[in-house]
Amino acid sequence: MDEKPNEEELPNEGVNEKSSQDQLLKPSQEFPEGGTRAWLVVFGCWLALFAASGIMNSVGVFTTYIGSHQLSNYDKSTVGWIFSVYVFLSFACGLYVGPIFDKYGPRYLILVGSACHVASMMLLSICTTYWHFMLAFGILNGVGSSLLFNSSIVSVGHWFLRRRALATAIATSGGVFGGIAFPLSFNPLIASIGWPWTIRCFGFISLFCCVSSLPLIAGRLEPRKDAKWTPDLGILKDPAFALTTVGAFLAFFAGFIPLAYIPAYMLKQGLGADFSFQILPVINAASGVGRVAAGWWGDHIGVFNSNLITILACSVSSFAIWLPAGSTKAGIVSFVIIFGLASGNTTSITPVCIGKLCDTQFYGRYYATAYTIGSLGSLIGIPVSGAVIEATGGDYWGVIVLAGILYALSFFLVCLPLRLDTITTESI
Numbered sequence: 001m002d003e004k005p006n007e008e009e010l011p012n013e014g015v016n017e018k019s020s021q022d023q024l025l026k027p028s029q030e031f032p033e034g035g036t037r038a039w040l041v042v043f044g045c046w047l048a049l050f051a052a053s054g055i056m057n058s059v060g061v062f063t064t065y066i067g068s069h070q071l072s073n074y075d076k077s078t079v080g081w082i083f084s085v086y087v088f089l090s091f092a093c094g095l096y097v098g099p100i101f102d103k104y105g106p107r108y109l110i111l112v113g114s115a116c117h118v119a120s121m122m123l124l125s126i127c128t129t130y131w132h133f134m135l136a137f138g139i140l141n142g143v144g145s146s147l148l149f150n151s152s153i154v155s156v157g158h159w160f161l162r163r164r165a166l167a168t169a170i171a172t173s174g175g176v177f178g179g180i181a182f183p184l185s186f187n188p189l190i191a192s193i194g195w196p197w198t199i200r201c202f203g204f205i206s207l208f209c210c211v212s213s214l215p216l217i218a219g220r221l222e223p224r225k226d227a228k229w230t231p232d233l234g235i236l237k238d239p240a241f242a243l244t245t246v247g248a249f250l251a252f253f254a255g256f257i258p259l260a261y262i263p264a265y266m267l268k269q270g271l272g273a274d275f276s277f278q279i280l281p282v283i284n285a286a287s288g289v290g291r292v293a294a295g296w297w298g299d300h301i302g303v304f305n306s307n308l309i310t311i312l313a314c315s316v317s318s319f320a321i322w323l324p325a326g327s328t329k330a331g332i333v334s335f336v337i338i339f340g341l342a343s344g345n346t347t348s349i350t351p352v353c354i355g356k357l358c359d360t361q362f363y364g365r366y367y368a369t370a371y372t373i374g375s376l377g378s379l380i381g382i383p384v385s386g387a388v389i390e391a392t393g394g395d396y397w398g399v400i401v402l403a404g405i406l407y408a409l410s411f412f413l414v415c416l417p418l419r420l421d422t423i424t425t426e427s428i
Contacts, residue, residue: 031161032220038159042167044216045152046174048110051206052117052148054178055141056090057259057284059083061183061277062137063382064263069195071130077386080260082130082138084382087256089142091375094150098368102361105219106151113147114210116140121203125196148210150371151217153351154364158220164355165298165306169291169348176288176344180281181205187277221361235369241357245370247413248350251311253377254406255343257399258283258322260382261389262336265396269327279336286340291348293341303352308415310345313338315407323400350374353414 032038067079097109120141127133152171160167182202189198236242262283266276290310298306317338325331351367358366385399392398 032159033161033163037218038167040216041155041159041218042171044213045156045171047209047213048114048148048152048217049172049174050178051209052090052113052145052152053172053175054182055117055121055202055206056087056145057175057179057287058182058186058280059087059256060260060263060280061186063260064267064277065186065190065195066133067264070128071133074130075386076264076389077383078130080382080386082133083260084379085134085138086142086145087382088375088379089139090145090149091252091371091378093143093146093372094368094375095372096368097146097150098154098364098366101151101154101219101364101368106155106217107214109147109151110210110214110217113144113151114207114214116144117148118144118203118207118210120144121199121206125199125203150364150368152213154367155217155219157351157355157360157363157367161360163299165294165303165349165352166292166296168352169294169296169298172348173288173291176284176291179284179287183277183280183284187274233369235358235366238357241354241366241370243413243416244350244353244357245373247311247410248370248374249377250406250410250413251314251350251377252374253381254314254403254410256378256381257385257403258336258339258343261385261396261399262332265326266332268394268396269332271329271332275329279332282333283336283340283343286337287344290341290344294345294349298349298352303349303356304414307345307349307353308411310342310349311407311411311414313342315404315411317342318400318404318407323397323404326396326400 063079063083066082067074067076071079101109120136123136123140124133127136153168156167156171157164185201186198189201193201236245259280262279263276266279267273294306294310317335321331321335321338326335350370354367354370355363385402388398388402389396
């Protein structure tokens with residue numbers, strides 16, 4: 001096919017984003033944009049992310065429970081490092097996962113990731129000391145989740161271009177459903193069968209999802225045998241990519257503050273244990289709606305525009321709702337719904353924004369590099385937030401203000417490439 005795609009075939013991204021895609025899309029690249037095989041890939045990714053991202057979206061439940069039981073003699077900041085290492089590795093290992101995907105495809109990455117993730121959950125059920133939790137969950141599950149998460153997102157990108165935002169949003173909604181199911185079942189299971197078998201039940205659910213995803217997930221483009229499996233940080237010389245990546249770093253930092261500390265915050269406000277643990281499913285349900293809506297919206301108004309609007313909403317809701325009214329049930333529910341709707345955009349749309357800045361055959365490398373740097377925000381975000389809580393005498397106003405400021409800075413950095421007309425990358 002020698003003709004360049006017509007402009008009307010490309011998504012409406014505004015002047016800057018459209019010019020970028022015109023430059024980056026090779027005429028030889030044809031995307032199915034649907035069909036049975038493409039949607040089976042999306043479903044396979046949905047299953048893998050139900051397990052991997054579902055556990056990640058439940059991190060607040062684990063943090064609160066372990067911090068008040070097995071590791072009750074450790075402060076919040078110290079316990080927070082376990083989950084920070086887990087979240088960090090879940091994205092940081094993508095620095096190597098992306099290039100390996102480009103070179104060999106997703107199959108073995110999904111297989112090894114599934115084994116690590118399920119083994120971690122089974123080991124987590126018998127952990128009793130700090131180093132047990134760090135090794136079994138922080139490190140092993142972090143590596144396994146990275147293989148599953150990064151491979152799934154990039155696989156979807158091989159099958160869709162114009163509808164990539166929507167397809168990615170549908171795939172990542174698997175993590176939302178997992179983030180609803182795991183926290184909702186946590187307290188009833190703990191009360192009836194205790195910690196060990198509760199975690200094993202979660203492990204068996206993950207095993208089913210991961211095994212079912214294996215025959216479904218596949219790349220479409222021929223693996224690049226000449227591609228390097230090592231990272232290439234030279235792509236950060238592209239200003240649009242660098243600014244978007246730093247913006248993602250700040251959004252990661254801010255985004256895990258509510259996910260990690262909302263249950264503990266609500267307990268501090270005297271809102272009840274059951275209500276406090278059930279609020280995470282509310283965030284994740286709202287996030288699911290936000291992801292799918294953002295995918296559809298992003299395909300129509302532009303993924304960068306969609307990203308900017310929702311990042312700004314996260315900042316405004318932190319200052320205008322959580323800070324003044326978070327101590328009331330009405331206030332906290334209002335905040336988590338708005339925050340969930342908006343923050344779901346970060347997971348589903350940011351990868352698509354990255355995809356606008358590179359050729360699809362290099363998508364794994366670009367995506368993994370951006371998310372590895374972004375994951376540094378999650379590495380320091382949870383323990384730094386815990387230290388801020390300790391510094392403010394156990395009050396949470398400091399971390400609320402911190403989250404709002406970080407989102408505001410992220411908005412500015414993601415907006416800057418558009419204002420400077422720099423989304424015309426020639427990195428490939």
